[in-house]
Amino acid sequence: MNARVGDDNIVMRSLSQIGDCGLFLLQILAAVPRSLRHARETVRQLWFVGAMSLTIIMVCGLFVGMVLALQLYHVLSIFGGTAATGTVVAIAIYRELGPVVTALLFAGRAGTAITAEIGLMRATDQIAAMELMAVDPLAYVAAPRFLAGLVAMPLLCCVFCSLGIFGGHLVGVSWLGIDNGTFWSNMTATVDVWQDIINGVVWKSLAFGAVVSLIAVFQGYTAPPTSEGVAYATTRTVVASSIAILALDFVLTAFLM
Amino acid sequence: MNAAAPSDDTLIRIRGLTTVLNGKKVFDALDMDIARGKVTAIMGPSGTGKTTLLKHITGQMRGDAGQVMVDGRNVPELGREALYALREKIGYLFQNSALLTDFDVFENVAFPLRQHTKLPEVLIRNLVLTKLQAVGLRGAAQLMPSELSGGMARRVALARAIVFDPMLILYDEPFVGLDPIALNQVLKLIRTLNETLGITSVLVAHELEAIKQVADHIYLIANGKVVAQGDPKTIADDGSPWTRQFFGGEADGPVPFQYPAGDYAEALGFPGGKP
Numbered sequence: 001m002n003a004r005v006g007d008d009n010i011v012m013r014s015l016s017q018i019g020d021c022g023l024f025l026l027q028i029l030a031a032v033p034r035s036l037r038h039a040r041e042t043v044r045q046l047w048f049v050g051a052m053s054l055t056i057i058m059v060c061g062l063f064v065g066m067v068l069a070l071q072l073y074h075v076l077s078i079f080g081g082t083a084a085t086g087t088v089v090a091i092a093i094y095r096e097l098g099p100v101v102t103a104l105l106f107a108g109r110a111g112t113a114i115t116a117e118i119g120l121m122r123a124t125d126q127i128a129a130m131e132l133m134a135v136d137p138l139a140y141v142a143a144p145r146f147l148a149g150l151v152a153m154p155l156l157c158c159v160f161c162s163l164g165i166f167g168g169h170l171v172g173v174s175w176l177g178i179d180n181g182t183f184w185s186n187m188t189a190t191v192d193v194w195q196d197i198i199n200g201v202v203w204k205s206l207a208f209g210a211v212v213s214l215i216a217v218f219q220g221y222t223a224p225p226t227s228e229g230v231a232y233a234t235t236r237t238v239v240a241s242s243i244a245i246l247a248l249d250f251v252l253t254a255f256l257m
Numbered sequence: 258m259n260a261a262a263p264s265d266d267t268l269i270r271i272r273g274l275t276t277v278l279n280g281k282k283v284f285d286a287l288d289m290d291i292a293r294g295k296v297t298a299i300m301g302p303s304g305t306g307k308t309t310l311l312k313h314i315t316g317q318m319r320g321d322a323g324q325v326m327v328d329g330r331n332v333p334e335l336g337r338e339a340l341y342a343l344r345e346k347i348g349y350l351f352q353n354s355a356l357l358t359d360f361d362v363f364e365n366v367a368f369p370l371r372q373h374t375k376l377p378e379v380l381i382r383n384l385v386l387t388k389l390q391a392v393g394l395r396g397a398a399q400l401m402p403s404e405l406s407g408g409m410a411r412r413v414a415l416a417r418a419i420v421f422d423p424m425l426i427l428y429d430e431p432f433v434g435l436d437p438i439a440l441n442q443v444l445k446l447i448r449t450l451n452e453t454l455g456i457t458s459v460l461v462a463h464e465l466e467a468i469k470q471v472a473d474h475i476y477l478i479a480n481g482k483v484v485a486q487g488d489p490k491t492i493a494d495d496g497s498p499w500t501r502q503f504f505g506g507e508a509d510g511p512v513p514f515q516y517p518a519g520d521y522a523e524a525l526g527f528p529g530g531k532p
Contacts, residue, residue, distance in 0.1 A: 125355035132315055132349040133369045133417075134341040140372075 024218045027138055028146050034136060035143035042144040049110035049145070049213075050152030054159065056109050057102060061160035064097055065089060065167025073176050082176075086183035087190045089168035094191065095200040098161040100249050103208035105160075106153060107241035111216035114145050115237040118220025119230035127221075142221060146213045153209025157201050199256040207248060212241045268293040268425060268457045269314060274323035276309065283309055284320065285481035296451050296458040298472040300465075301479050302503065302512045307461040308352070310478075311427045314459070315347060316340045328424065345373060348418030348426040352433070354410040356402040356417075362389070363398040366417045373421075388416040393442060407434035415443065419450060426450070428460040432467050444471050465504055469493070477503060479512055 035042065068089050076082050118141060121127050130137045165187075172178045191197070216237045223233035269291035276284040283306040291297050299307050312318040313325050316332045325332040330343060356365050366385045370376060376384075389395040392412040402410060411434060418426055428447070432440055448471055450456045462468055468475065469489040477485040477492065477499060484499040485492060492500060502510025518524070 121358075124358070125351050125353055126357055128317065129349070129351060129355035129357070131317065132344055132347070133372065134344040135369075135372050136341070 020222070021214065021218045024221070025214055028142050028214070028217070031136065031138035031143045032147065034139035035147070038140050038144055041140060042147050045144045045148035046152060049106075049114065049148050050155060053106060053109045053152070053156055056105055057156045057160050058163050060101065060105055061098075061163030062167040062170075064101060064160075065093065065164030065169075066171045068092060068097070068164070069168035069171040069176075073172060073178070082178055083182045083186055085172045085178055086165075086168060086187040089172070090165055090187045090191050091196060093161050093164040093168075094196040096249070096253075098157050098164060098201055099204035099208055100245060102157040102160045102205060103153065103212055103245045104242060106149075106156060106209070107212045107216070107238055107245070110149065110152070111212050111237045111241055112234045114149070114213070114216040115220040115223070115234045116230055118142075118145070118217060119223035119225075119233050122221070122223060123225035123227075123230060142217050145217050146210075149213025149216070150206065150209045153212070154202055154205040157205035161201060203256065204249065204252055207252060208245050211244045211248060215240050215244065266293050267291065268328060269459070270324070270326040271310075271313075272324045272326075274313065274320045274325060276306070276313070276318070276320040278309070282481050284323075286323070287478070287482055289476060289483060291457065291459055292474065293457050294451065294455045295473040296447060296460065296471055298460045298462060298468045298475045300461075300463065300468065300475060300477050300503070305478050306481070307478065308429055311349070311429055311459070311461060314427060315344060315349060345369075345421065346424045348421065348423040350411070350414050350418045350426065350428045350431055352430045354402075354407075354414040356405075356410055356413060358402050360402075361398070362394065362400050362402070362405070362413050365402070365413060366420050369417065369421055384420060385416075388420050389413075391419075391446060392416045393439070408436060408439050411435065412439065412443070415446070419456075422454055423456065425457045425459070428458065428462070430462055431460060432462055432464045440467060447471050479503075484511075 069085055072085050072088050073082055076084055076088070118127075121141065127137045127141065130140060169183060173180050173183050219233040219237045219240070220230075223229045267290050269289070271287060271289040274284045274287040274289075275282070287310075289310075299310060301307055309318060313320055314327060314332065316335060319333045327343060328346070330339070332340070332343070335343065356362075357368060360368065363385055366388055367381050370381050370384060374381075386395055386398070389398055392415050394409060394412055394416065397405065397409065397413070402413075405413065411431065415431070431443060431447075435443060444467060447458055447460070451458055460468065460472065472489055475486065475489055475492045476483050479499055485495055485497055487495065493504070498511050501507070502512055508514040
């Protein structure tokens, strides 16, 4: 792939990678119907990338909510607006922090694991063995991991948001003394289901899930079959996913607002 | 009948296969016939493309020119579905075993059956245990690949390759890492599969003594062509420089031992290139 462009031209190399990644997405989408007969493998991957990521997502969600409430309480107290703490925590988490931080954590926890696993499968000829056993690796390896990431991300984002708001409640109500009724009533009165939850949590996390899963599977699938090649591919997954998440977040926010 | 179509007793017919990799001509109009129901060995110095030839037979690689006919079908022209249908009839033993590391030994051997059949679990179990018994590893059915020695992993891979009773088995370096007992058993197994089920076997190997025991026909390839062929006795008695050098293990001969390089004395830094 890289032979098409000079190694010294980083812009052309990046564009070439994006193009290859796009073509790879089409191959995966074409393989999705064939992957339905490997539903068990998809469920196994859903457990691996979803359920196994729960701990880090829950802990981080809790602390993000707690620190957000703490910061906001002190800033809002200057203007006598501490009653709005719950509202601002919820909007910040639903619209931005929930989907973005979940996606970044997902890329670090599950994306790297997917890349390393597929890269090692290629290096140890497991992918070639599947091809020779007439089992399509795109349908058995790539598509189930892509689908699992797509499904897991919104679910993980919901967990992150819930724990974040719970963390905000812990700090705001239990520690700093904001009235419990005020905290919840202001939040429920201000948060809009369509604008904040559907647009923020659902669409963004679906888009981030697709992008991170695609990058992780693509990097693993095209990793050179060496230990160094797998290591570089894993690093590229984190770097490319992080950039893609933040860039896509800006684009989506601009369109969805 | 097409001129390149195999006759009934020829399972694989290769005609004019030319392959260039990274500017190097790996095969130069190579011709080869693999007889149906026989054990054929492909030998040759390292880097002559023996494994590459297997990849052409399975459609993993396509040559720049020529035909690779397997069971009457030209492999480079097959579409995905037809190629996969052909591969279901081919067993392949990898150099490094290529076991699926997420599955235990039993599930590795059962993998092709689960993917391509809807056999009842009892039948799958019996088939897998039969194949594992044949390679002497029935007792290791619950072990993970990481718990196996290299030789054991090779035998599990062999059980997986024969679980479908294929028409053709391609063995890529099957004897490497086997102790004498396992080697003898694998040789017997190859022979038994060939004699009882009529499975055609193609072996890529360097162990001449082992090959002599099991092969019906030997091809020696070098410089992209077949340089000698025949039954083991014919090959052993062949006095050509190729066979003399390869089977005698001589450094000097038509196959250079040294990879092409510049002047040795100059590389060592002697002035004027002279020691």
